[in-house]
Amino acid sequence: EVQLQASGGGLVQVGGSLRLSCAASGFTSDEYAIGWFRQAPGKEREGVSCMTSRDGMTYYADSVKGRFTISSDNAKNTVYLQMNGLKPADTAVYYCGTCYGSVSTGYWGQGTLVTVSS
16 A cells, blocks of 8 residues: 655745655655655645656756755655745645656645745
């Protein structure tokens, strides 16, 4: 059974940082690409970042390049999203899930809310 659990969201000031974690089970990050999606108020869900440790492929949305970094701890089967220089536009529910570039490949879990105050 594929399970994905995002955590680490919260309230942060403009310019602050957060690290989100995604605990995966039923598969490993070496076997499948795992990444992050978000849905902001009034907007469609978008792909934020995607990474597979198997081949090193990474994707970042243009809006987060240079500010967000995806990484993984294969021993813990966990994927992280380090978010720096947060902006109000980053406010969204963030989900981790399987991915191909910017596109979901069908699995995601419960999201975690990130709120960036101005």
